[in-house]
Structure formats: C-alpha cells, structure tokens
Amino acid sequence: LALRDLVGSTDRDRWLALTSLSFDISALELYLPLATGGRVVVADTPTSRDATALAALVRDEGVTHVQATPSGWRLLLTGDLPQGLTALCGGEPLPPALATTLRARVTRLLNMYGPTETTIWSTAWDIPPHPARVTIGTPLANTTVRVLDAHDTPTPVGVPGELLIGGTGLADGYHHRPDLTAERFTTLDGQRFYRTGDIVRRLPDGTLD
CATH class of the missing domain: 3.40.50.980 (Rossmann fold)
Known part of the structure; x- marks a missing residue:
C-alpha cells in the first residue's frame, strides 16, 4: 500500500x-x-x-x-x-x-x-x-531507519554510518540460525532493527546517500 x-x-x-x-x-x-x-x-x-x-x-x-x-x-x-x-x-x-x-x-x-x-x-x-x-x-510508510556510528550513536547530517532498518517489513530472523539472527538483528529503545552493513549518510534534504 x-x-x-x-x-x-x-x-x-x-x-x-x-x-x-x-x-x-x-x-x-x-x-x-x-x-x-x-x-x-x-x-x-x-x-x-x-x-x-x-x-x-x-x-x-x-x-x-x-x-x-x-x-x-x-x-x-x-x-x-x-x-x-x-x-x-x-x-x-x-x-x-x-x-x-x-x-x-x-x-x-x-x-x-x-x-x-x-x-x-x-x-x-x-x-x-x-x-x-x-x-x-x-x-516508505511504516519503515524506520537509523544511521549509527560504531557505538550505536546517531550520526549528524552528512556523516557516514551504518544503516539500520526497522518497521513492519522486518523479518523475525534467520531460519534455524539464532546466532546469525542475534548478530544482525538488534533492539534499540524498545524497537527491533536489522543491521544492513551498508554505509550511508543523511543529506540535508533528508534523503539517504
């Protein structure tokens, strides 16, 4: 939708x-x-x-x-x-x-x-x-993103960091791989996120580069 x-x-x-x-x-x-x-x-x-x-x-x-x-x-x-x-x-x-x-x-x-x-x-x-x-x-709607540094602190506009994604599209984890699930999925401030491993930066207009 x-x-x-x-x-x-x-x-x-x-x-x-x-x-x-x-x-x-x-x-x-x-x-x-x-x-x-x-x-x-x-x-x-x-x-x-x-x-x-x-x-x-x-x-x-x-x-x-x-x-x-x-x-x-x-x-x-x-x-x-x-x-x-x-x-x-x-x-x-x-x-x-x-x-x-x-x-x-x-x-x-x-x-x-x-x-x-x-x-x-x-x-x-x-x-x-x-x-x-x-x-x-x-x-997109019902999707949350965070751009975080190595200490899971949000990076300022223009500063690169890892992209984390949460929201309704988030998977439960990897089938029969609790170790990998624990490594790539995390909870921050009560919300689950997936650590993409992709490096992005927020631009002044809000888009992700």
Missing part, C-alpha cells in the same frame, strides 16, 4: 510480472496490482530473456509499470520499449549513467532499496530528469 501511494497504482494499471518467484521483489509485481484491482501481465521464462519479445509484450499488453534490477533494465533498454512507463529499479546499485539513460526513456523512475531481511522495499527515491547523483531516498 505504501508503494501504491508512491507510484499512484490504480485499477487501470498493468504490472509486468518479470521477476523470478525466488526473489522477494516478485511479490510486489503480483500483489500490488491485485490489491488495487489492476492487472498482472506475466512474462514467461523465454520472453524474460529476450529484449525484443519482452518489449513487444509490454507494448502489446499495455503494461504501465515495470520493475527490474539494473541488469534487467540494461536488457530492456535494448528493446523497443513504449513511452509512458513507470519504472522501478532495485536489487543492485543503480549506476548514475544508467539512471540518466533510463530516466530519459520512461515517465517516472524510482530507485528502490531494501534488503531481503526487511521485505520488500524499505526506501525509495523518485529520480528527477537529470540526476546529479543517485540516492536511495527516504523510508
């Missing part, structure tokens, strides 16, 4: 189901359109690996929203994609050059960030037409 509000998904939209079911972000492609009364357009395995066939599927079925990794978008960009798409990119760092190229081909481009342990996405950034940098944006 947070993504519904962010991207404006409605019952008129059609989402491409492109991602393998073994990857948690596939749940967004399936459940968001169903929850909003939209339509799911499923790409079979051969089509998902063929840029020309995939572009044709998007065009012929009137797909409005496509989610893919940067690697997936590189493949898609070699096909004849239609105009007007809302694009979501995540799962890997989005290089600035690819962000600029992709942004010029779509109506909206959102850079998504979120470890599997904080299913599905945790932050998002609506990329402007000519981005000077690529950030991971701000937390």
Whole structure:
C-alpha cells in the first residue's frame, strides 16, 4: 500500500510480472496490482530473456509499470520499449549513467532499496530528469531507519554510518540460525532493527546517500 501511494497504482494499471518467484521483489509485481484491482501481465521464462519479445509484450499488453534490477533494465533498454512507463529499479546499485539513460526513456523512475531481511522495499527515491547523483531516498510508510556510528550513536547530517532498518517489513530472523539472527538483528529503545552493513549518510534534504 505504501508503494501504491508512491507510484499512484490504480485499477487501470498493468504490472509486468518479470521477476523470478525466488526473489522477494516478485511479490510486489503480483500483489500490488491485485490489491488495487489492476492487472498482472506475466512474462514467461523465454520472453524474460529476450529484449525484443519482452518489449513487444509490454507494448502489446499495455503494461504501465515495470520493475527490474539494473541488469534487467540494461536488457530492456535494448528493446523497443513504449513511452509512458513507470519504472522501478532495485536489487543492485543503480549506476548514475544508467539512471540518466533510463530516466530519459520512461515517465517516472524510482530507485528502490531494501534488503531481503526487511521485505520488500524499505526506501525509495523518485529520480528527477537529470540526476546529479543517485540516492536511495527516504523510508516508505511504516519503515524506520537509523544511521549509527560504531557505538550505536546517531550520526549528524552528512556523516557516514551504518544503516539500520526497522518497521513492519522486518523479518523475525534467520531460519534455524539464532546466532546469525542475534548478530544482525538488534533492539534499540524498545524497537527491533536489522543491521544492513551498508554505509550511508543523511543529506540535508533528508534523503539517504
């Protein structure tokens, strides 16, 4: 529902189901359109690996929203994609050059960030037409983030620290791995967080770099 509000998904939209079911972000492609009364357009395995066939599927079925990794978008960009798409990119760092190229081909481009342990996405950034940098944006609804130093003290704006994520998307832990769960999940001020291991800094506008 947070993504519904962010991207404006409605019952008129059609989402491409492109991602393998073994990857948690596939749940967004399936459940968001169903929850909003939209339509799911499923790409079979051969089509998902063929840029020309995939572009044709998007065009012929009137797909409005496509989610893919940067690697997936590189493949898609070699096909004849239609105009007007809302694009979501995540799962890997989005290089600035690819962000600029992709942004010029779509109506909206959102850079998504979120470890599997904080299913599905945790932050998002609506990329402007000519981005000077690529950030991971701000937390989605019901997601809490902290940027902490080595002593678990919040870092000031502009100072790097480890990103911790809490909220409704937080996993219970690792299956049959209490040691790893204790290492990566922590409780601060009565709230559970996942230690991502990723180093970020808060920018003056509140976004995470």
